[in-house]
Amino acid sequence: HASSPSVVMNGHFASVGDAPSREQYEHGIQVVNENKEFNHDLSTYLGLERIIPAGFNYHLISVFGSQSTGKSTLLNHLFGTEFGVMNEADRRQTTKGIWMSINKRGAISDATNGDGAEVRKTGRMADNILIMDVEGTDGRERGEDQDFERKSALFALATSEVLIVNMWETQVGLYQGANMGLLKTVFEVNLQLFVKGNKNIPRSLLFFVLRDSIGTTPLSNLRQTILKDLSNIWTSISKPEGLEQSRIEDYFDFAFVALPHKVLQADKFVSDIEKLSTRFRGGYKDPKTSGLLNEEDQPVFLPEYHRRIPADGFPVYAEGVWDQIVNNKDLDLPTQQELLAQFRCDEIAREALIIFDEAITPLEEKQAADITAGTPKVIPDLGKTMTAARASVLKNFETEASRYHKGVYTRKRAELETKVDARLKALFKGQLSAAHKSGVSAFTDAVSAAVKAGQKKGASYDFASIVESEKQKAIARFEETARAAAVEGAPWSDHKQELNLYRKDLDEVASRLRKEEMRRLATRVERWVRSRLGESVGLEFNKLGSGRGGSGAPEHGEKPASEKDLWDRIWAVFTETVEHAEARFTERARSFDASPEEVEVGIWRLRRKSWGALRSKIDEEVMEGNLLLKLRENFEDKFRYDADGVPRIWRPTDDIEGVYTRARESTLQLIPLLARFRLARTSAPPPLDAWIGTPPASVQPADEEDMAPIGGVDEEEGKSLEEEMTVLGDAKQADLSARFKKMADAVYVEAKRGAIGGVTQ
Template sequence: STAPTVSKMNGHFAAVGDAPTKAQYGHGVQVIDEDKEFNSNLSSYLVATDVAEAGFNYHLISVFGSQSTGKSTLLNNLFGTDFNVMSETERRQTTKGIWMSKNKTASMTDNILVMDVEGTDGRERGEDQDFERKSALFALATSEVLIVNIWEHQVGLYQGANMGLLKTVFEVNLQLFLKDKQSTPRSLLFFVIRDHIGNTPLANLRNTLIQDLTKIWSSISKPQGLEKVRIEDYFDFAFAALPHKILQPEKFVDEVKNLGKRFVAGSRNAKTQLEHGDRELEGGVFLPEYHRRIPADGFSVYAEGVWDQIVNNKDLDLPTQQELLAQFRCDEISREVLILFDAAIGPLEEQQAEASRIGKPLVLADLGETGKQTREKCVKAFEIQAGRYHKAVYARKRAELEGKIDQRLKTLYHGQLTAAHKSGVASFSDAVAGDVKAGQKSGAAYEFAEIVATEKAKCLDQFKTEVQNLTIPGVAWTNFTPQQVLFEKELDEVSARLRKEEMRRLATRVERWVKSRLGDAVGLEFNKLGSGRAGSGAPEEGGKPPTEKDLWDRIWAVFASIVKEAEGRFTDRAKSFEASEAEVEVGLWRLRRKSWVALRERVDEEVMEGNILLKLRENFEDKFRYDEAGVPRIWRPADDIEGIYTRARESTLTLIPLLSRFRLSTTYAPPDLPTFIGHQPVGVEPEDEDDLTPIGGVDEEDGKSLEEEMTVLSEGKRQDLVVRFKKMADGVYVEAKRSAIGGVAQ
């Protein structure tokens, strides 16, 4: 936005508006130009000179003093910088605004930044004290050490330009640190006395200067509440004298070298601390308390904010500036950290989103490790950089960052566990089904309960491992116990379902067995009907009731024993896979019902028209054509064919009402089917009833009575059977009659 400043200087420079490269920083960087514009290239200068990454490990020195007192020359000699100096022949001001350069003298401490401030008592700027004041404020807000460059012959000249400058510095200092009572930053005023002839010892010069400083201090008006503050509450003093550079060039170089040794870390000399107004330093000039505690990577932003306040004549409030800086930098660092986070976590989020879009659960490999490491790395990176800034702001921004990171990880982790849950449940039922199939194939009795327990343990273990991997110690939201509980619960539900299916398979097998047994047994009983002598004739002749009369008793008995055996088989097997009592009870209830229905079907099959007629015919023929000894009759005309026929027919005809109803001979009543089947157990679920045929007298709501259930032949069918049987018997009789006559004729 600002037009590049046209510089009259030769060589490399980096002025406002340029975007310089490292090579262009030969003269350092112009922080503030003569139009009082701040140069935001300062940040790239600090990066280029590797200061930006130094944290608090850097130092800032500003030099003050009248114009053309050899300030730039001093800095260049002391710090190896390349600030522009006035040419010997052309007496005009060269340093414009404020320049900064990094120290290049190897023997000094790392990362010393030097600011060369445009000289005052402006010969070329007229009596404009405005810039002097502003630059003093700027220097005090940023620098640890203020070098005051002064000619020896000016020492003691209380009215001199330097004294005006110092007055400004003191006033500005009070203004600046008024608001910052808790930290009370100190600065070192380092007087470098130039063109020291040597007649007056440095100690004397120092005393004179301190007297003057004290005088100035007492002369300035102090803000309310600070009336009693002393100069030494804010400033330490140091002094050095240098010989004339042009007249004593070698001595000048030596003394500069000596002076350079003082730009290292230092401490206080406790003994001399209170002797004079000044405080002696031991070792070097850089005391920790001078440091403004602005992290190097935020210096540019801070300096710009400070300058903005200064240049716009706003109340410069350093704590506020530091807070603003902290917010700005913490946000910036947070964004950088989130880029790191994105790089590691973004692709995983995409994979998960894609998987859920196509509805296929995806368990990301090593998510826990990646998440944990990334989280730690990001928070650590933030902590290292942002932790140097305003504590409260840092804490807040850190919490914000963690919130953002954790929100995304949380979504990812929940998705992961959902996927692990889904695929875990699926692989559990697959594995159980597979094991059952293998068990069935092998023919050996497989233990369903064991299969379920083994596969459940496997799946649960896998899920637990995932949960453990995702858990970050000390991070509450990574407690996934509820998910684990839910997973186990679902496995149990699936187990129950699979067990139920297994029960069904078992039930089907047992039912099939019942059917086959009933088929044989019932068939056998009905076949006995074919033999008319089995019952040894008519009831009135023998003492024993005919076998035909026991038909249903025998069928019921054999049915009951088959069912009982089936129940035993079912119970044993079901218990082996840990079916519950209730489940077994439901299974048995179903088994009894289905067995009854199977029996009814089997009976219906036996009494089907053709079948039963055949049986009756056999029964009748047996009685008619065979004598009591079982010898076939040869009909003779004299035989009582009609009598035998009638007895045989009537005997067989008694079977029809007997066959029509399932009735026990002992009670002349149907078997107690409702008791046999029993009450419907409480555990019966709708699907348990889906495939059940209603049973009369048992299922009352069905509207069919037990009597109806026990009706084997309807009235109509019965009559029809009687008619057809009689016809058939008549045929047999006629045939017998014919054969008798025919036998005579032969």
């Protein structure tokens, strides 16, 4: 294949794997070989010659003309190239296919070629001129490969700004021969290339170099002759529809120069070429204002000649164009440019992404690993890193890709931005979610710790303000993290929605903590109620032991508590105690921002729990042993003491039996009284159902979990209020009566015995 033919020409072969060097390309590079194969090393060559990073700052010139008219010789003198030239002795065609070389005069200086730098800098030539030496046509050899002429003309026109047409001066005016055939081909090919839907038809400069000029005919005459010939050719070619009236000047500018014989006027040949070389620069000046009336001083490179293929895309473009040409496909340059733009934009994006990946992939991996491990973490400096990576990937892309087809570039840039942003956004969201998670748990811990500290101090701590201040801190931390993770210039890196979610979660945690706090408070208040009831209800039952409030001793002077009113007093003391507790509970709950509903539920629970506490206190009081003792005390108080509370000394004459019977009956009446919680006022059970009330609307199942059902209140229990208020069942009452009577009898017998004994004493 055609790779590095220059190596062969140099006589030394580079072994596979050797790094390419500029020495290998001493004679330039054979872009297309004689088998019409394209050389894939073109990009290597342009890379070595530092053309690739040049953007649009490069120029391309092609030379055309018959075989052996000194084209390669001219180029070598003009541009310091080392294209192969015909050996005088051999006289065989030298240039095969299409060669390319960089201008070695006036090009950038090169560290590896220090002595050349001096020479190059002297010239005023444009930067980065590339020259293509195209295999010429020849009477003898042309027949074999007329096809190549057309193909190379197409290729040159698709790429070059300037076409040097090299011809002997003596051939001017001879409307025949290879030159005319060539020019005809160039014109036809040009129409084929640039007319199709192309709004901005690029112009080209046809630069006629007349060789072996003897100077007898003025250049202006030669010029007229050539232009007339060109115009004739133009008329003769068939033009596409709609372009029948087009003029040759619509597509081409013309320049002319005559050069003396290389051998016969060797010095002038060299100095004329020296002068000619200075024209290969940019900056066309309007003759009317610049004073550059002499055409020979005009620069040859006009911006409108440039094919606008960025240098880094040139190898791909050139290959694509050649591929179309060689396969005889319709060469449509706009399509080629679009394809090139797509290809190059993708390549440039890939390159830009390599640097982006270096910065971003490790962060993505870390975040993914942390999430998998269930421990999402905030990544330090994330916003800075992302901002820098995003700016640099887009900038790197823009710098190179923006030179390509605008539509394609714009689309590819959007694609790149979307791709990059999708990844950065995922990182950003991951960061927010890590901040969310750690923030919520830090908030939970901080509130719990502050509550615990408050409890330890014993003082009543302000739960609501603990929550509020920790919430402010948590939100500030979250916002700081979010702001630090934001990517400058990325509209998606906003955290409003996440902040709202975060606030909601904090509020949820706060409300959960407040519920726990409420439970703790409720437990404290319940405990207080239980202990208060234990005392006060115990006291009421103890009063039974004195027996002086009973019906058996209505004559008592002091106003003892009425036995009949026992339950009224217990109910009163109970409701008072609970109301007191409710007030404490409400005040405390309010202080930490509990809602009215939460307070309502709390009070409802407190009342039910308190009733349970009262019920179990009553049960404790009426436990058999306790109650029997109370009845005995009650009876003995009535039997053994007189109305003034003075102990009786029984004498045999006393009506022991009468007192005994009254006292016993009086105490026995207590049993049915105690058996039912019934108010004397109404002779009905206390209004427990109304007092507890119906469950508040906001009651949750969790609120009901630890509560015992209450008869008459929880109807579905199938237990009535009457049953709830039953303290002693019928059997229990009967048993109690029997045991009490037995006990009373014993006391009576003992008294009787004592009375008789007192007499005998």
